[in-house]
Amino acid sequence: MDTRDTLDTDNLIPEAVPPSEVLVGSESVDKETDLRCAVCGTPADEAVSLPTGYSNPVCQRCDELAISADGTNPWEGHPPGQWPETEDGVIYSPPDAGENPVFIAGVKCWRRYRFGGWVTRRDAYDCETLEDFQYYHRIGRDWIHAFNVPQPDGVMISNEKWDVPIQQRQRLDDIEKTVEQIREGIVTVDDLIPKIAAAGLTVRSEAPAPEDDPEEFAEFVAYEVEQERHDIPSQVDLCLRYYGIDDDNE
Numbered sequence: 001m002d003t004r005d006t007l008d009t010d011n012l013i014p015e016a017v018p019p020s021e022v023l024v025g026s027e028s029v030d031k032e033t034d035l036r037c038a039v040c041g042t043p044a045d046e047a048v049s050l051p052t053g054y055s056n057p058v059c060q061r062c063d064e065l066a067i068s069a070d071g072t073n074p075w076e077g078h079p080p081g082q083w084p085e086t087e088d089g090v091i092y093s094p095p096d097a098g099e100n101p102v103f104i105a106g107v108k109c110w111r112r113y114r115f116g117g118w119v120t121r122r123d124a125y126d127c128e129t130l131e132d133f134q135y136y137h138r139i140g141r142d143w144i145h146a147f148n149v150p151q152p153d154g155v156m157i158s159n160e161k162w163d164v165p166i167q168q169r170q171r172l173d174d175i176e177k178t179v180e181q182i183r184e185g186i187v188t189v190d191d192l193i194p195k196i197a198a199a200g201l202t203v204r205s206e207a208p209a210p211e212d213d214p215e216e217f218a219e220f221v222a223y224e225v226e227q228e229r230h231d232i233p234s235q236v237d238l239c240l241r242y243y244g245i246d247d248d249n250e
């Protein structure tokens with residue numbers, strides 16, 4: 001396959017960093033440089049499974065939001081409707097293949113399917129095919145990174161739109177922290193009660209009264225928090241990562 005010797009600086013998409021700031025291979029970064037997710041900007045040491053060493057890598061949390069061009073779930077293995085009939089008891093592995101490109105919050109990405117899994121990489125050149133992607137995103141044997149900033153451009157995620165669930169998510173985080181502090185004996189259940197009301201949580205009737213058994217009561221609350229989390233859309237997580245809203249600090 002053809003490979004490029006130099007970076008194509010003319011055809012980067014406008015959302016990419018300026019050509020002079022595009023990283024090319026590990027030799028272009030010093031030890032202090034954090035490699036970041038090309039969508040949410042989270043540095044590798046905080047991100048979930050960021051495939052550094054690949055061009056414009058996308059973390060697993062962002063990858064989970066990927067959809068196909070028509071808005072459906074990206075396929076893998078065999079295209080929809082083309083799965084072969086299986087004989088009873090026959091175990092076979094589907095091929096390393098799947099949907100391309102995929103879109104994450106409006107951002108075009110290409111997946112490399114291999115060993116039954118894949119890595120997802122953001123497109124910096126608005127490529128038409130996977131072959132094009134590989135050609136433009138590899139210099140010699142090196143990867144490139146054209147989005148290595150805390151808040152990469154072109155990501156269509158609105159923290160105003162998700163404001164309500166973001167706040168709920170923060171209330172839940174706060175309750176969880178308070179439950180933890182009750183376990184540690186740092187605070188009392190009195191600190192917890194108003195927070196439960198603010199989040200609109202209903203604690204199951206089997207729970208003991210808070211004054212009777214504060215710790216047991218707190219465990220029931222923790223359970224409700226976990227249930228309530230299922231209703232928080234996953235875009236909220238992207239918002240928190242992208243805008244760095246996470247006030248999970250002490």
Ligand SMILES: [Zn+2]
Nearest residue numbers: 037040059062
């Ligand atoms: Zn990410």
